[in-house]
Amino acid sequence: MKVLVTVKEVAEVGDDFAIEGTGIAESDLEYDLNEWDDYAVEAGVQLAEADVADEVVAVTIGPERSEETIRMALAKGADRAVRVWDDALTEEFLDVAGKVSLLEAVVAEEEPDLVLSGVQAADDSFGATGVALADRIGFEHAAVVNDLEVAADAGVANVHRELEGGVEELTEVDLPAVLTVQTGLNEPRYASLRGIRQAQRKEIAAKELSDLGLSAEEVASALTLTEMYEPESESDAEMIEGDAGEAAGRLAEVLREKGVGA
Amino acid sequence: MNAADLATDGGAGGDVLAVVDHRRGDLRDVSFELITAGSELAEALGGELHLAVVSGDVERFAEELDRPGVAAIHTVTDGEEFDHGVYQQAVEALDADLSPAAIVMPNSVNGLDYAPAVAEALDLPLVTDAVDFSYDGGLSVTREMYGSKVETTVDVAGDRFALTIRGGEWPAAEGTGDAAIEPFDLEIDEAALGARVQGFEEVGGGDVDISEAEVLVSVGRGIEEEENLDLVRDLADALGATLSSSRPIVDNGWLPKNRQVGQSGKVVTPKVYIAVGISGAVQHVAGMKGSETIVAINTDPNAPIFDIADYGIVGDLFDVVPELIEEFEG
Numbered sequence: 082m083k084v085l086v087t088v089k090e091v092a093e094v095g096d097d098f099a100i101e102g103t104g105i106a107e108s109d110l111e112y113d114l115n116e117w118d119d120y121a122v123e124a125g126v127q128l129a130e131a132d133v134a135d136e137v138v139a140v141t142i143g144p145e146r147s148e149e150t151i152r153m154a155l156a157k158g159a160d161r162a163v164r165v166w167d168d169a170l171t172e173e174f175l176d177v178a179g180k181v182s183l184l185e186a187v188v189a190e191e192e193p194d195l196v197l198s199g200v201q202a203a204d205d206s207f208g209a210t211g212v213a214l215a216d217r218i219g220f221e222h223a224a225v226v227n228d229l230e231v232a233a234d235a236g237v238a239n240v241h242r243e244l245e246g247g248v249e250e251l252t253e254v255d256l257p258a259v260l261t262v263q264t265g266l267n268e269p270r271y272a273s274l275r276g277i278r279q280a281q282r283k284e285i286a287a288k289e290l291s292d293l294g295l296s297a298e299e300v301a302s303a304l305t306l307t308e309m310y311e312p313e314s315e316s317d318a319e320m321i322e323g324d325a326g327e328a329a330g331r332l333a334e335v336l337r338e339k340g341v342g343a
Numbered sequence: 344m345n346a347a348d349l350a351t352d353g354g355a356g357g358d359v360l361a362v363v364d365h366r367r368g369d370l371r372d373v374s375f376e377l378i379t380a381g382s383e384l385a386e387a388l389g390g391e392l393h394l395a396v397v398s399g400d401v402e403r404f405a406e407e408l409d410r411p412g413v414a415a416i417h418t419v420t421d422g423e424e425f426d427h428g429v430y431q432q433a434v435e436a437l438d439a440d441l442s443p444a445a446i447v448m449p450n451s452v453n454g455l456d457y458a459p460a461v462a463e464a465l466d467l468p469l470v471t472d473a474v475d476f477s478y479d480g481g482l483s484v485t486r487e488m489y490g491s492k493v494e495t496t497v498d499v500a501g502d503r504f505a506l507t508i509r510g511g512e513w514p515a516a517e518g519t520g521d522a523a524i525e526p527f528d529l530e531i532d533e534a535a536l537g538a539r540v541q542g543f544e545e546v547g548g549g550d551v552d553i554s555e556a557e558v559l560v561s562v563g564r565g566i567e568e569e570e571n572l573d574l575v576r577d578l579a580d581a582l583g584a585t586l587s588s589s590r591p592i593v594d595n596g597w598l599p600k601n602r603q604v605g606q607s608g609k610v611v612t613p614k615v616y617i618a619v620g621i622s623g624a625v626q627h628v629a630g631m632k633g634s635e636t637i638v639a640i641n642t643d644p645n646a647p648i649f650d651i652a653d654y655g656i657v658g659d660l661f662d663v664v665p666e667l668i669e670e671f672e673g
Contacts (some may be wrong), residue, residue, distance in 0.1 A: 221537035303468035329666030
């Protein structure tokens with residue numbers, strides 16, 4: 082079977098940052114592979130290692146800069162990658178339907194049996210693309226999967242869905258399917274030096290809208306990001322000042338008053 | 344045709360359909376928060392709030408959900424537990440029947456298993472994880488980005504939309520209303536149901552029950568390496584406390600699942616909760632905000648954990664924790 086893994090390069094913001102307009106100052110951003118997608122990549126690679134998958138293809142929506150990140154997926158064992166981007170997308174706050182249209186076109190070319198996607202992206206935390214994609218392409222789906230067994234012969238995936246409150250739902254999902262992967266599903270590997278070297282020779286096919294038979298109108302977003310601001314601190318905590326020793330001393334007093342360590 | 348048609352008044356256009364959440368025989372808290380958010384939205388849109396209750400003991404649920412502000416409660420009896428296929432078919436059929444301007448769903452694990460598919464199938468713009476919204480001729484949604492470091496406003500184009508709301512952001516609706524309870528006759532397309540729930544499993548059992556502890560020392564990503572866990576173990580020992588953690592520590596396999604505090608782990612309400620190197624992501628806070636006294640030690644002065652802390656130290660845990668151990672052992 083063929084596995085398509087959707088990956089996203091996400092921006093991470095440090096402790097100190099400046100907001101410029103509706104975004105974070107470029108100098109305060111660090112880019113990395115989305116944490117959830119790291120687990121999805123690992124799941125795909127493990128399926129290949131178990132000879133369940135014949136090929137693992139990573140797909141990303143992102144500008145040229147994101148090739149560095151998608152190459153991490155290749156270094157960890159994905160066979161090749163597709164990167165979708167177009168100048169027409171630069172100014173857009175892409176909505177779910179727009180991303181789905183782009184991914185739908187890639188699915189039509191790749192014809193996967195299983196699509197693995199992270200539950201959400203760490204930057205905008207929409208958590209919707211995988212399940213919406215499933216509906217568009219007529220695949221079955223399961224969201225927030227933290228245990229996965231693929232029975233390709235039986236045409237199903239047996240998954241656990243991580244519900245709230247320490248309860249897991251055990252579900253049998255017909256293939257083809259889109260599964261959105263929760264952190265903790267597996268132990269994502271570090272890319273080996275050999276893997277990193279091999280990744281340099283693996284293909285990353287860049288696709289523009291016209292390559293996918295799409296127009297800018299078809300992926301135009303219904304959403305506009307109009308404001309970004311730091312939330313007002315709701316803190317009424319007593320902040321304990323001083324160096325580590327002084328702060329620890331004061332905190333110890335507080336804790337003893339509460340009966341701790343008595 | 345069914346009773347629900349009577350409630351549409353020929354599709355006034357400004358109605359809101361909210362879909363409640365339940366699990367294993369109980370309505371989840373977010374269901375009552377959906378009523379509050381849904382009536383606010385219905386008022387802004389000049390329409391009425393309709394609720395959809397799908398699967399399970401719908402009659403009992405409908406009675407519990409009859410709060411002021413709810414015009415009608417549509418019950419769909421098919422199925423017991425959540426099945427995203429049944430939910431999707433039910434919501435789509437109700438949408439066809441009621442033509443609401445907005446469909447509001449919970450941003451829960453089950454909400455995320457059908458809301459995006461519903462929005463996609465109905466061609467509605469979707470905004471997830473709303474923490475607030477306003478409506479002035481168009482919908483503006485407040486939502487967080489970058490792990491709660493910033494808030495954003497997202498404007499939605501169009502007259503119809505789908506929204507998922509974060510739990511705990513709206514107060515639960517209270518009181519008794521006079522909603523019409525209307526059984527909705529859904530013809531399930533069984534062939535379209537391709538995911539079958541086989542059962543449930545409780546996880547996180549074992550020798551320790553952190554929800555019973557009076558004092559918890561809870562460790563997060565700030566501990567950096569597995570080897571460093573001994574430091575917080577020593578602190579817990581010195582304080583006579585129990586060790587717990589945030590999600591990443593369990594994801595890394597450094598502590599077992601029964602130590603995890605948060606939405607997908609345990610909800611704890613100890614007398615004292617000491618958060619060490621925990622930033623305070625919303626999923627974590629959901630599991631410990633009921634603690635009597637919350638102490639946070641974190642390097643980032645803007646970490647959301649300080650928003651709910653009673654005492655805070657902005658500092659490096661590797662400096663502060665050894666000193667604190669010293670205070671109690673020295």
